Amino acid sequence: MISSVQYAVRVLLDRAASVNIFRYCDRMTKVSIIILFAISTVCWSGPSQLWNKIEIKDRMVATQINGGSDAIPSSQCQEDFLQGDPNVPCWTLALKCYCFSTRTLGVDWNRADRFCRAGNFTLLSIETHEEDRLIHHHLVTELPVYGSTYWTSGKYLIPQWEWASTEPFQPFDYANWYPGVPNNNRPDYCVYLYFDGGFDSGYWRDNSCSTLTNFICEAID
CATH class of the missing domain: 3.10.100.10 (Mannose-Binding Protein A, subunit A)
Known part of the structure; x- marks a missing residue:
């Protein structure tokens, strides 16, 4: 179970980095929630259901950053400068x-x-x-x-x-x-x-x- 959690966290962080989530400092709370959600899923549902949850949450993060239906409000900062x-x-x-x-x-x-x-x-x-x-x-x-x-x-x-x-x-x-x-x-x-x-x-x-x-x-x- 420990190795599954570690693998899940690594996947989440790699995928977050691939969509440049770390530019958005105020998004880090969402990443933390995803990681906690993944850990709780391992405890209750096992690694197979964990992977499905990772896929769903990963798409949600990418959608928010890339401007999908749950896009970041335009009034929030989209750039550092x-x-x-x-x-x-x-x-x-x-x-x-x-x-x-x-x-x-x-x-x-x-x-x-x-x-x-x-x-x-x-x-x-x-x-x-x-x-x-x-x-x-x-x-x-x-x-x-x-x-x-x-x-x-x-x-x-x-x-x-x-x-x-x-x-x-x-x-x-x-x-x-x-x-x-x-x-x-x-x-x-x-x-x-x-x-x-x-x-x-x-x-x-x-x-x-x-x-x-x-x-x-x-x-x-």
């Missing part, structure tokens, strides 16, 4: 893909917007307190962000601030402005995240859209 750029790594957070520019030299808002759209993403629109805290927490724990700035899709379009991501653009229903801002309520001013303090004190600021800084892209829902 947006457009293959190693300076823009991606993470799946709360079942959605976000990519963070980590360039030494930033870009203006328009260039950041074009880069995101070229990868079928948009600049980040922070629409809820929960999403705001999620992004803030990720940045302060995963990236060296103190003093860093990141463009969002926020932009002043007369007569209000809007998320200029997908049309029709939506006005802000939620905001986390730094005290005293926005103080530039006029066209060609955009919203960026400024990490020089805590979340609760507010960390959104406005500046000329021509300012050079980093940016955050998010998958289109």
Whole structure:
């Protein structure tokens, strides 16, 4: 029975590697479940039924990765770096893909917007307190962000601030402005995240859209 389990695990890992499952770190839980399922099947059903279960589960994993009926939702990260750029790594957070520019030299808002759209993403629109805290927490724990700035899709379009991501653009229903801002309520001013303090004190600021800084892209829902 021990040799059957070892053989089953080896087959599963070989087949997982053949479909490049290890690119998808958040899929490792599924592999673990498959392995545990295989072991339990040996105990109760014997090696012959185990092989049949391996074949079924193996096809399920390949189907999920290759885009079958149970395909990974498109909002989750399909690549490690947006457009293959190693300076823009991606993470799946709360079942959605976000990519963070980590360039030494930033870009203006328009260039950041074009880069995101070229990868079928948009600049980040922070629409809820929960999403705001999620992004803030990720940045302060995963990236060296103190003093860093990141463009969002926020932009002043007369007569209000809007998320200029997908049309029709939506006005802000939620905001986390730094005290005293926005103080530039006029066209060609955009919203960026400024990490020089805590979340609760507010960390959104406005500046000329021509300012050079980093940016955050998010998958289109």
